[in-house]
Amino acid sequence: MCQRGVGAIVHGPRGTGKTYAAAACVNMAVSRGRRAVMGTATEIANAVFSSRDKNAEMGRICGCDLLVLDDYGAQRATDYMREQVFEIVDACYRYRTPMIVTTNLTVRQMAQADPRVFERLFERCERIEASGANRRLS
Numbered sequence: 001m002c003q004r005g006v007g008a009i010v011h012g013p014r015g016t017g018k019t020y021a022a023a024a025c026v027n028m029a030v031s032r033g034r035r036a037v038m039g040t041a042t043e044i045a046n047a048v049f050s051s052r053d054k055n056a057e058m059g060r061i062c063g064c065d066l067l068v069l070d071d072y073g074a075q076r077a078t079d080y081m082r083e084q085v086f087e088i089v090d091a092c093y094r095y096r097t098p099m100i101v102t103t104n105l106t107v108r109q110m111a112q113a114d115p116r117v118f119e120r121l122f123e124r125c126e127r128i129e130a131s132g133a134n135r136r137l138s
C-alpha cells in the first residue's frame with residue numbers, strides 16, 4: 001500500500017485492536033527501512049505547530065513513508081485544532097504520503113466531523129472495519 005500511495009481508515013469500537021494493527025504496520029515499514037511517524041492527531045499537531053520551524057517539521061511528516069494518525073476524532077474539537085489537523089492531512093494528501101487513520105467514529109461521523117479532512121482521506125484510504133469484543137475487557 002505504501003508503494004501505491006494508499007492508506008487506510010481503520011474504524012471500529014474501542015479495544016478492537018486498531019492502534020495495535022497500525023503499530024504493526026509501522027513496525028513492518030520501519031523494519032523494511034522506511035520512515036514512519038505515529039501519534040494522535042493532538043500529538044502530531046503539537047509537534048508541528050509548537051516547533052520553531054513549522055515548515056521543516058511539516059516537511060518531515062509529509063516526507064515520511066507512512067503517517068499514522070491514531071484516535072482521529074478524539075482530539076479536542078476546537079476550531080484551532082480542526083484547522084491544524086486539516087493542514088496536516090491536506091499536506092500529506094498533496095505529497096501523497098500514505099496515511100493510516102484509526103478512529104472510533106463511523107465513516108458517516110467522520111464525514112460530518114470535517115468534510116474536508118474526510119474527502120481527502122476517503123480518496124486515498126481503503127476502509128477497514130475493526131470489530132469484535134473489546135480486548136481490554138475480555
Ligand SMILES: Nc1ncnc2c1ncn2[C@@H]1O[C@H](COP(=O)(O)OP(=O)(O)OP(=O)(O)O)[C@@H](O)[C@H]1O
Pocket residue numbers: 012013014015016017018019020021071102103104130135136
Ligand atoms: N491482534 C492482537 N493480538 C493480541 N493482542 C491484541 C491484538 N490487537 C489488540 N490487542 C490488544 O488489545 C488491547 C486493545 O487494542 P488497541 O489499543 O489496539 O485497541 P483500539 O481499537 O485502538 O482501541 P481504542 O479505540 O480504545 O483506541 C491492547 O491491549 C492490545 O495490545
Ligand SMILES: [Mg+2]
Pocket residue numbers: 018019020070071102
Ligand atoms: Mg486506539
